[in-house]
Amino acid sequence: MAQRHMTTIVSLTLLALVLLAWEFLPPALDVPRFIIPTLSDCLAEFQRMWAFEGLWTHIVSTALYTALGFAIGSLLGAVLGYLLGMSAFWEKVLSPYILALQIAPKVAFAPLFIMWFGYNSIPKLLVTVLIVFFPVLVNVLQAMRTVDRDLINLARAYNLSRLGIFWKIEMPSTVPNLMAGLRIASTLAVIGVTVGELVGGNTGLGFLISYGGGQANAAMVFNAIILLTVIGFVLYSALVRIEERVLHYLPKAHG
Amino acid sequence: MALEFRSVTKRFPTNSGEELTAVQDVNFRVEQGEFVSAVGPSGCGKSTILSMTAGLYQPTEGEVLVSGEPVKGPNTHVGFMLQKDLLLPWRNIISNIEFGLESRGVGKEQRRARAMQELKHCHLEGFDQQYPYQLSGGMRQRAALARTLAIDPEIILLDEPFSALDAQTKLLLQNSFAKTIAEAGKTTLLITHDLAEAVLMSDRILVLSERPGTVIADIKVDLPHRDEPIKRRTLPEVADYAAQLFKLLKLEEKAA
Ligand SMILES: Nc1ncnc2c1ncn2[C@@H]1O[C@H](COP(=O)(O)OP(=O)(O)OP(=O)(O)O)[C@@H](O)[C@H]1O
């Protein structure tokens, strides 16, 4: 308990130090505010954005598409992962293509999607879905390959059907990996949406980054980046919470 | 008669293309209610014999009969247990014990009642809501036995169920297993590396040769207290039986 108190205190002290350095170091070093705006510059810009740039709408839009893209992408990834995990044949057939697509830089598809679907929300959603899809797919597939053979034999000996084995053995065995995949995917989802908004469109925090950049408004860019981080952080923390509840049966390393 | 192997040979395909003969021309019978152990060198096909009895795969030649019927696949007559407890970590103990009953059309309440009964038999009262990681290794094996007994199999197959335990836990667990199995009157085939364990727990011991495994001796253990290995352990004859097995397995020559 004392240990935990200690980490919190040190952590908060560190934050305070960083904020102080941010506020006072750039002016002290004569760094102009269009290069590195100070904390108070950013706060002032935040108020301005809130009042005159419709910041709230941008935040909501980005958060919504992050969540939506994450949900669709991880659902597709998990479903395909489980389907391929049940069929050694199709897994072998498709694995080189999956590998190729996994290596391909997904964000680079954004301009293509804009050419195909126009300046609307479909391209950023697609990029997000695509980028979220693979870590979930790969984690699930990997876990399906390594399910304990003896557990499956036990289930067979108890006359479970193929579907029964899936629901009662394979699915629960793979949940830890699925959750790990979802955690990675949640951090990537923010990147997907941001790139989609950067490249095309006129809403979202990604758009504010390119807009602010065009106006040499570094404080606006700073604020947008911070807000994007917050969105990603919220999604990630929610997943960690869910994971703790779902995986309650795993022994905990720290008491 | 509960279990019979008739000229059973099992060959496995290997990566090199040649076949590997795991067991060759295995013949033995286990009578109703008997406790039989199989000992033999590592890799001689003991687990293979167990898997064929459980119906996980078929013999290449010959027949495996359970209660007079050829084993065609996984079936309700056989329950098995391995060195690993194979408890499902995401289920609490009671629903782990119920696991085998779920695919047998047993109603929910009946399942719970049945599982509770086995929980008691295996001395795990009060642990029904715990998760496997909260139990010791010995308790987990007892839970696995409870799960095996819950489906009320005609034959229980045990593949080195005690080998991962420390010496004291092992002795206590052997005793508790022996008692539970004797009370339930179950036919049992125990596979083990531990010669003393075979002597302490069995009515009969099958000695298998090196791979390809085949039965080279069938020893009747003529000692009392089969249901209480801790008592049997004190008998002087136990050492003689162990020495006999030792010789049959040519352990001295191998050590030289
Ligand atoms: N599914 C399989 N496919 C191919 N070969 C197998 C398979 N199962 C067993 N074998 C081979 O058959 C032989 C016997 O294996 P088995 O597991 O029955 O031995 P064992 O007597 O149980 O050994 P141990 O005492 O070490 O557990 C081994 O050489 C093993 O490599």
Ligand SMILES: [Mg+2]
């Ligand atoms: Mg074995």
